[in-house]
Amino acid sequence: MPFQRYLLGLGFLSPALLVLAGLFLMPVALTGIIAFTNMSISTGVSGGAHVITGNLLTGLRDDGVEPAALDRLAETVFEVTPEALARARAAGVDPAFVADIEERLVGRRFTDGRAFERELKGLPHRPRAIRDLKVAADLFGASILNTRFADAAAARQAVVGVLPDAPEATVDRIVAASYTGWQWTTGNFARLLSSPDTLRLIVNTVFYVAATLSFTVFVGLFLAIGTFYLPPATAGVFSVLWLLPRLTPVVLYAVMWKWFTWEGGFVYTAAEALGLPAFNYMKGSVPTAWTIVILVNGFIGASFSMILFSSALKAIPIQQLWASEVDGASRWQQVRYIVLPQLRWPILFVVSYQTLSLLSSYQEIWLTTNGGPGRTTSVWALESFNTALNNYTGDLQYGLGAAMAVMLVVVGVTLSVIYLRLFRFDDLVGRPKIEF
Amino acid sequence: MRLTICDFTKTFDRTTVIKDMNLVVEDGEMLALLGPSGCGKSTTLFAVAGIHRVDGGAILFGKRDVSHLPSQKRNVGVVFQNYALYPHMTVFDNIAFPLTIRREGKADIDRKVRAIAELAHIGDLLARRPSQLSGGQQQRVALARALVRQPDVLLLDEPLANLDARLRLEMRSEIRRIQMETGITSILVTHDQVEAMSMCDRIAIMDQGAIRQVATPSEMYRQPASRFVAGFLGNPPIVFLDGEVTGDGGFASRGVSLPLPGRLRHLEAGRPISLGIRPEHVGTSGGARVSGQVVFVEPQGRETLFDIELEGGAILRSIQPAGDDARVGDRVDWAVDSDRLLVFDRHGNAV
Numbered sequence: 082m083p084f085q086r087y088l089l090g091l092g093f094l095s096p097a098l099l100v101l102a103g104l105f106l107m108p109v110a111l112t113g114i115i116a117f118t119n120m121s122i123s124t125g126v127s128g129g130a131h132v133i134t135g136n137l138l139t140g141l142r143d144d145g146v147e148p149a150a151l152d153r154l155a156e157t158v159f160e161v162t163p164e165a166l167a168r169a170r171a172a173g174v175d176p177a178f179v180a181d182i183e184e185r186l187v188g189r190r191f192t193d194g195r196a197f198e199r200e201l202k203g204l205p206h207r208p209r210a211i212r213d214l215k216v217a218a219d220l221f222g223a224s225i226l227n228t229r230f231a232d233a234a235a236a237r238q239a240v241v242g243v244l245p246d247a248p249e250a251t252v253d254r255i256v257a258a259s260y261t262g263w264q265w266t267t268g269n270f271a272r273l274l275s276s277p278d279t280l281r282l283i284v285n286t287v288f289y290v291a292a293t294l295s296f297t298v299f300v301g302l303f304l305a306i307g308t309f310y311l312p313p314a315t316a317g318v319f320s321v322l323w324l325l326p327r328l329t330p331v332v333l334y335a336v337m338w339k340w341f342t343w344e345g346g347f348v349y350t351a352a353e354a355l356g357l358p359a360f361n362y363m364k365g366s367v368p369t370a371w372t373i374v375i376l377v378n379g380f381i382g383a384s385f386s387m388i389l390f391s392s393a394l395k396a397i398p399i400q401q402l403w404a405s406e407v408d409g410a411s412r413w414q415q416v417r418y419i420v421l422p423q424l425r426w427p428i429l430f431v432v433s434y435q436t437l438s439l440l441s442s443y444q445e446i447w448l449t450t451n452g453g454p455g456r457t458t459s460v461w462a463l464e465s466f467n468t469a470l471n472n473y474t475g476d477l478q479y480g481l482g483a484a485m486a487v488m489l490v491v492v493g494v495t496l497s498v499i500y501l502r503l504f505r506f507d508d509l510v511g512r513p514k515i516e517f
Numbered sequence: 518m519r520l521t522i523c524d525f526t527k528t529f530d531r532t533t534v535i536k537d538m539n540l541v542v543e544d545g546e547m548l549a550l551l552g553p554s555g556c557g558k559s560t561t562l563f564a565v566a567g568i569h570r571v572d573g574g575a576i577l578f579g580k581r582d583v584s585h586l587p588s589q590k591r592n593v594g595v596v597f598q599n600y601a602l603y604p605h606m607t608v609f610d611n612i613a614f615p616l617t618i619r620r621e622g623k624a625d626i627d628r629k630v631r632a633i634a635e636l637a638h639i640g641d642l643l644a645r646r647p648s649q650l651s652g653g654q655q656q657r658v659a660l661a662r663a664l665v666r667q668p669d670v671l672l673l674d675e676p677l678a679n680l681d682a683r684l685r686l687e688m689r690s691e692i693r694r695i696q697m698e699t700g701i702t703s704i705l706v707t708h709d710q711v712e713a714m715s716m717c718d719r720i721a722i723m724d725q726g727a728i729r730q731v732a733t734p735s736e737m738y739r740q741p742a743s744r745f746v747a748g749f750l751g752n753p754p755i756v757f758l759d760g761e762v763t764g765d766g767g768f769a770s771r772g773v774s775l776p777l778p779g780r781l782r783h784l785e786a787g788r789p790i791s792l793g794i795r796p797e798h799v800g801t802s803g804g805a806r807v808s809g810q811v812v813f814v815e816p817q818g819r820e821t822l823f824d825i826e827l828e829g830g831a832i833l834r835s836i837q838p839a840g841d842d843a844r845v846g847d848r849v850d851w852a853v854d855s856d857r858l859l860v861f862d863r864h865g866n867a868v
């Protein structure tokens with residue numbers, strides 16, 4: 082019986098488990114996996130073929146592969162084979178000329194295009210125009226460069242064909258490098274560690290999070306405490322007004338900020354009227370762009386923290402406030418010694434929760450400055466998103482983007498642990514009120 | 518310091534809760550503000566503390582008019598009903614708070630806090646948080662915090678309401694001891710008459726926002742100024758009989774007739790009065806007698822409480838030293854101490 086009951090329970094749970102696995106665990110696990118590959122739009126996400134490209138050769142030369150061998154790979158070889166002759170006929174080259182070639186040169190192989198052309202010029206039915214001759218000659222040329230080989234064996238055969246006496250190791254290296262599908266690698270992380278862009282992004286992100294968070298906490302506290310001391314009706318009006326950023330759909334909110342700051346917008350017009358420099362404050366200069374980014378995010382955070390702080394404030398018994406006044410505390414001392422200490426837990430919550438959500442949120446920046454001007458207001462999460470999923474050059478680097486996302490998660494988890502230690506979380510939560 | 522409340526009026530949202538109240542608390546005196554729930558005791562206390570603004574009249578500490586001073590400047594100590602300790606501070610910091618706010622020296626604070634903690638018997642609890650204290654200990658901390666800066670006036674708002682019966686008894690004498698030792702003018706708000714009578718020099722009885730009588734506990738018990746006061750004090754409560762004065766200086770009502778106390782024999786016949794009979798004046802000694810049937814018996818340990826139904830249907834209450842002399846249904850003929858009867862006129866005022 083109990084066993085059947087377990088099964089029944091599992092049966093009921095299974096949709097939730099499936100959703101959890103499918104929507105939550107899978108993406109996280111996949112991101113972790115993809116971070117250790119070099120997947121990109123050019124490798125695709127399934128398998129690949131082997132192609133030796135000019136870029137590949139340059140790369141190999143930089144990596145110290147013998148240049149002579151690489152030069153040979155880049156060369157075009159002209160060979161008069163039955164297939165090449167058929168190709169020439171099909172391409173509409175004068176049949177008499179093709180017949181000449183077949184008769185006199187079949188089986189010959191030239192590594193130098195000029196020499197082959199010279200040979201052709203000596204044939205009786207050669208075309209008048211030099212251009213036609215070159216076109217015909219090209220039809221006999223074949224290069225290992227940019228040829229697709231379905232698998233490693235075919236690629237190896239071709240490479241060995243060109244470099245019959247190259248050492249085995251060199252051949253292996255060339256074949257391996259020519260693979261166009263994705264591969265396992267830790268290169269993403271190495272690249273992130275060594276790239277100078279990384280440091281700038283980190284500085285940006287730290288600045289963004291710290292500034293927005295300070296705004297969120299201080300403005301939230303100010304509003305909560307301010308409305309706490311206001312008459313209830315006035316306080317209610319203010320609370321609702323300050324909640325609007327949180328209540329407005331994010332796209333609409335971003336669009337409103339655009340209207341507000343763009344050329345001809347409110348800020349622009351007001352600045353013009355006041356004789357201040359009038360320009361697109363959202364994208365026109367780095368300091369104003371940062372200000373807007375911080376305000377856009379800060380207002381959302383502030384209305385969130387205001388609600389939290391307000392409800393925590395209401396939980397303080399009024400007699401405590403009376404007692405502190407009787408004890409001689411001024412308004413400010415009351416806030417400093419009685420109110421703020423009792424807001425420690427909600428402040429900790431806002432700081433940790435908002436740090437994590439700011440670290441991983443980019444939508445507001447994306448919708449407003451989009452990291453501009455240039456990439457001055459870009460942050461880690463936005464860059465990760467752009468790298469992996471939203472690149473206007475179309476060169477989406479899934480692996481690198483995932484690696485950035487993974488690092489963000491690692492930083493987030495580390496920060497949460499530090500926060501909990503720093504604010505003595507267990508001390509705050511205390512022992513359970515009910516003993517088991 | 519003498520505390521004077523003069524024509525004090527308090528209005529909340531156009532409802533006048535207290536109107537033209539007058540009260541004087543003498544220097545070093547402990548006065549109980551006693552009254553039923555909602556009569557305005559806390560309101561009065563908070564007005565003295567400066568927590569509530571005064572809508573009319575004046576409050577004087579000594580000769581100083583403090584009516585319009587904020588509570589920060591009044592130098593009063595308040596113990597709130599729920600103690601209102603600061604949960605995030607240790608006991609030491611709680612008690613030290615009024616001194617810290619005044620930026621007194623560290624050594625001074627330490628000395629004063631320890632002295633007052635000794636006085637309140639909480640010297641070994643200074644490192645704890647309020648949540649780690651029992652109700653009685655929290656109560657002492659609140660008291661210590663109110664006393665530490667030597668207030669001109671100490672205000673206690675039902676400080677014992679949250680304690681159990683035993684602890685209440687203990688804290689009653691503790692608070693009184695500390696108040697006497699410090700000699701601070703105090704007001705104790707309570708709706709518990711025993712508390713008021715046992716702890717205070719004088720009692721002010723309040724009802725519906727007005728002071729009904731101010732007197733020492735025994736005076737108030739023996740000579741209540743009104744039917745309300747007589748009814749409020751005394752446990753088990755007094756019984757009232759409505760009737761009128763008879764020709765021979767007696768009282769008659771629904772088949773009961775009793776002689777009036779000697780000093781009231783001269784009242785003119787036919788005047789409607791009501792008689793207050795305390796249970797302890799029935800069934801023990803006295804010149805008059807009543808007879809009736811026992812309808813209820815409540816043993817209370819040392820004493821037993823009886824309800825007897827007289828012929829006319831009126832019920833008298835009697836409390837007597839325990840014994841098993843009467844049971845429910847018994848007919849009894851008991852003495853009444855007619856000289857101790859209380860007499861009130863039609864408006865409830867003592868005659």
Ligand SMILES: Nc1ncnc2c1ncn2[C@@H]1O[C@H](COP(=O)(O)OP(=O)(O)OP(=O)(O)O)[C@@H](O)[C@H]1O
Pocket residue numbers: 529530534552553554555556557558559560561708
């Ligand atoms: N802030 C307020 N706003 C409106 N009415 C109030 C307010 N505070 C008290 N009152 C009213 O004033 C009256 C007196 O209140 P108060 O708190 O002084 O009573 P109390 O005598 O202390 O009663 P209790 O023994 O129950 O504490 C009550 O009728 C109460 O409803």
Ligand SMILES: [Mg+2]
Pocket residue numbers: 558559560674
């Ligand atoms: Mg009260």
